[in-house]
Amino acid sequence: MTTFDSDEAAKVHRQLHHALPSDPALRVKALESLVVERGMVAPETLDAWVEAYSEHIGPKRGAEMVARSWLDPSFRARLLEDAAAVAEELGFQGHASAHLKAVENTDRIHNVVVCTLCSCYPFSILGMSPSWYKSAAYRSRIVREPRKVLAEFGVELPEGVAVRVWDSTAELRYLVVPQRPAGTEGWSLEQLTALVTRNAMIGTERDLSPYVKGAA
């Protein structure tokens, strides 16, 4: 049993630092071999989890939620009221989706999400997070100079737009609902879903216009 001893954990980290090989692939290979030998998991189950998060659980889920919100005002209202329940209706519930909140971009507001303390992310809705989301540069700077960071992503904010940064410090998780771009009147759910990027749902992209994206 653990004693939840913080300094003991730090001591073990120092031992690991000296004892483990430098190559992360070798470290993880040894850990996998160990947990399999101990009977914690079958290797085929690990394969299935990799497949699940490579092919099935990913940002297309969030994109569909956003696209549906563009097409159906009542869906949009429910999404903004209780995004976790909407995710469950669509069968998208899972890791870090139980306390999901949707925050909408408007002509006056741009939302952007971070976890400054670790790397909290709505995995079940957006899949694996990009490396930059977990980087020290993003986590340190987006709360302090969001406009400079957004400019690095190519986001140019019009004069009247305020930035709202959401730091995921508890178990709430955030999904940014970007604005429906002009020029998509009459588009199908599938067409609209394809327009919505992962970065737009984190908030590091704003204009999803097909003319900007070159997708038209």
Add this chain to the structure above:
Amino acid sequence: MDTIHDLGGMQGFGAVEVDEPEEPFHHDWEARMWAIARNARAADWTIDWWRHIRERIAPVDYLSRPYFDSWMQTHAAGFITSGVFTLEEIVSGHTDDRRPPPPAENLAQVLARARREAHRFEAPAPAPARFAPGERVRAVSTPPLGRDHHTRLPRYVRGRTGTIHAHWGCHVFADLAARGIHEGQHVYSVRFTANALWGEEADPRDCVHLDLWESYLEPA
């Protein structure tokens, strides 16, 4: 604890590397580590204890090792401190205490399990909520359990004044959960203006929202 993980507002890290391949995993070992973490854990871990173990990685390693390598180190240190594996077993990748594996799960079973793992963090409220939306609050300057423990109160808001934006209900309190104690505490979305956090040079149009437990806050 004021360790390296508390990065909000720190300076000097340079530009964000925005150009990155779209695929979910960039190396096979990252995918394996993610899958291991979904399946292998010690029974006595809590999410916040696991986070705290990760926070105790030596600062130079925390900043320089790849992200999922920090998960490997966190799992390794967690297993060792829970008495599940020894350091020697972690290093060698082998154990004399071998046990039969559980039945293999296929993709459909794994996707069903992923849906069941939408963990909820609500907990019974010990008392009525102390604050209501619109109220002014100040974040305490010292986390409730002191500076030597896990907390989800970042340094950059301590002592700063903001406004309650929403009351999210009563959730398991992270600082205690990191010590294996499950107690409910009200949690709020608190809005801080950029000026309140960073001074006059910040853009007056902007603000930062944090989700903060009640004991992080006092009336302002």
